Amino acid sequence: MQKVKRYDPVIETKSKFMMRGILLYILPLPILIALIFALLNGNFKAIIVNGISYALFLLGASVARRGFRIEKEYKESILTYAPKIKFKTLSSIIISIATFFTSFFAAGNDLFLSILLALISFIGFYLYYGLDPKIDKIGELNLGVNAEDVIDITGHAKKRIQNIKNLKSEISDLRIKKLLDDITDETSLIIKSVQENPNDLSRARKFFNVYLHRTEKITIEYVNSLKKDNIDTTINENYIGLLKSVEATIHKQKQRLNEDDITRLDVQIEALTKQIKNEGV
Amino acid sequence: MSKTLEKIIGFLLLLATILPVSWQSIIETLKD
Numbered sequence: 001m002q003k004v005k006r007y008d009p010v011i012e013t014k015s016k017f018m019m020r021g022i023l024l025y026i027l028p029l030p031i032l033i034a035l036i037f038a039l040l041n042g043n044f045k046a047i048i049v050n051g052i053s054y055a056l057f058l059l060g061a062s063v064a065r066r067g068f069r070i071e072k073e074y075k076e077s078i079l080t081y082a083p084k085i086k087f088k089t090l091s092s093i094i095i096s097i098a099t100f101f102t103s104f105f106a107a108g109n110d111l112f113l114s115i116l117l118a119l120i121s122f123i124g125f126y127l128y129y130g131l132d133p134k135i136d137k138i139g140e141l142n143l144g145v146n147a148e149d150v151i152d153i154t155g156h157a158k159k160r161i162q163n164i165k166n167l168k169s170e171i172s173d174l175r176i177k178k179l180l181d182d183i184t185d186e187t188s189l190i191i192k193s194v195q196e197n198p199n200d201l202s203r204a205r206k207f208f209n210v211y212l213h214r215t216e217k218i219t220i221e222y223v224n225s226l227k228k229d230n231i232d233t234t235i236n237e238n239y240i241g242l243l244k245s246v247e248a249t250i251h252k253q254k255q256r257l258n259e260d261d262i263t264r265l266d267v268q269i270e271a272l273t274k275q276i277k278n279e280g281v
Numbered sequence: 282m283s284k285t286l287e288k289i290i291g292f293l294l295l296l297a298t299i300l301p302v303s304w305q306s307i308i309e310t311l312k313d
Contacts, residue, residue, distance in 0.1 A: 030304045046310045106302070106306035107302045107308075124291045124292070124298060125295060128294075
């Protein structure tokens with residue numbers, strides 16, 4: 001098997017708040033109170049010990065939440081590889097070490113009890129949160145369709161969509177915002193369709209590589225011009241016109257995913273490419 | 282063992298280990 005580029009799903013869900021794992025921040029909160037008392041009393045040893053304990057728990061919680069985000073993306077993806085870095089497993093080890101350290105150094109328990117508590121917390125983490133997914137979800141692919149290509153291309157497309165969404169937040173024109181919303185929503189549906197039926201990749205590949213790439217590029221250029229206050233009505237209208245063309249073609253692309261009319265699609269992509277080149281923002 | 286039971290036990294184990302040692306750290310700090 002060729003070297004597989006793993007799809008990094010972290011970027012896509014970064015902005016969404018997730019409750020899972022909050023418990024790991026709440027449970028060690030008393031250590032923070034102990035740290036405050038130690039600071040007020042000027043107790044140097046207690047400051048160090050409680051500081052390290054709390055830092056270890058925070059680290060464990062952060063790593064766990066990263067693992068939860070990746071796991072969520074893994075569960076939502078139809079076609080993906082199991083995560084390479086086992087964040088949840090890593091977190092369960094960090095939490096166990098934090099429990100041992102706090103018990104032995106901060107709480108003054110003996111060595112045996114501290115090891116026992118660390119082991120119990122590891123088992124607790126495993127039972128409550130589970131460990132990382134191990135199975136690659138690559139489904140059944142026909143000859144000539146490479147799972148690596150599907151994951152790679154749809155992964156890049158998702159990143160492009162996210163980038164366009166981020167750029168959208170810097171645009172105030174409501175018409176443009178609406179068009180970008182439509183384009184990203186429809187493209188997400190095409191990605192889903194390709195993931196459900198990877199044999200459509202040949203038809204969608206050019207769309208992702210040419211179209212989406214161009215849309216992202218002209219949006220970056222448009223936002224850069226906005227920042228430089230370098231936008232006039234003509235450029236604005238040209239950009240809106242291009243987005244409308246992209247939207248219309250995406251719509252047709254979606255319809256044609258179920259057809260075998262590759263030639264017509266290619267002709268349309270060529271036409272749009274020329275248009276983007278001629279009217280480039 | 283059902284998934285829900287596993288989760289309940291896991292939750293209780295986490296609660297029974299992290300919370301007590303955290304509170305003990307306050308008591309130990311105040312002792313000093």
